Amino acid sequence: MAHNLNETNGVISFASTQKAWHNLGQIVDNPMTTKEAIIMGGLDYKVVKKPLFISNRKDKLKDFMYTSRTDTKEVFGVVGKDYQIVQNSEAFEFFDVLLDKDVQIETVGALGLGEKIFISCKLPHKIVVGHKDDLTEMYVLLSSSHDGKGAVVAGITPVRVVCQNTLNMALSKGMSNRISIRHTSKASERLTQAGQIMRHALTYQQTLEEAYNFLFKTKVSDSVAKELILRIIQGDKKESTRGNNIAETIEMCYNAGVGQEKIVGTAWGLFNGVTHYLSHEKKYQSEESKFNSLMMNGESEKLIKSAYEVLMEYAR
16 A cells, blocks of 8 residues: 555545545545544544553563554554653644634645644745746645654645645754654643744745745756756765766756746756656655655755755855
8 A cells, every 4th residue: 555544444544625645535625624624534533552561471561651543443653651642633733723714724644554644734825936937835734643753743845836846945054944842741732832833934935935036046057057966966975876867867857847947047947856856756665755755854855955055055
């Protein structure tokens, strides 16, 4: 099951306002509240923490427990005794303050056995780069896990409309586009503070728009483009066959990818060549691995940040 969406009693745990994720799950025509999203996305289950016993003995493991969902009894993972469960409804609560006629939930779902959940909504802000047809939309994404392998992460990610490229990046050390909340006793308290992500949304959008347009105005020759691509991929490392192959594919995406015809010859076009490769050409083991790689500080997201840093350095 390459999509890796959770399936319980024959129902795929995914809902969206448009076809996505191999056209699976439920298509929702009307705006959803967070409570409705939890039900439509198959996330209306509770998670509990239980003692872990040594095999063939009645002794409990002192410092460890396990998590499972109460409806299917599926075991998610082994966690420490101080691990704090954040129920799906708790994780989604801060979205309620965002939702109005201009901000709506777009996707919601669960992966694996239900140990990882996610929800996203589109913000009304749109970034214009170079010309009115090149738009980037802003999304708020929240992901949480119940298996002890990840925190609750809430963040803002920009997506280029023309080809649905994920353009997520960290603009500077002094400004973050995400909050990570560990599963500790203060998790619920910190979730109530996650709204600060929203307070930074407008500033983040403005800074992002300035950065993207700065790259758009920076001209890049074909020979320099090849050098920059190799620097993005390999940094100070020696050239490798794998790196050269990736560079050739990125160069192809840069010159002939969807939406590239008006931005070839610019640093913005080169940046989109990298993101197009990561979003559309790179092979991933599953939709989940692609999601993690692009959105959850994985290898692909790190390469996007590398591209941004290299190109901004060149542009200056």
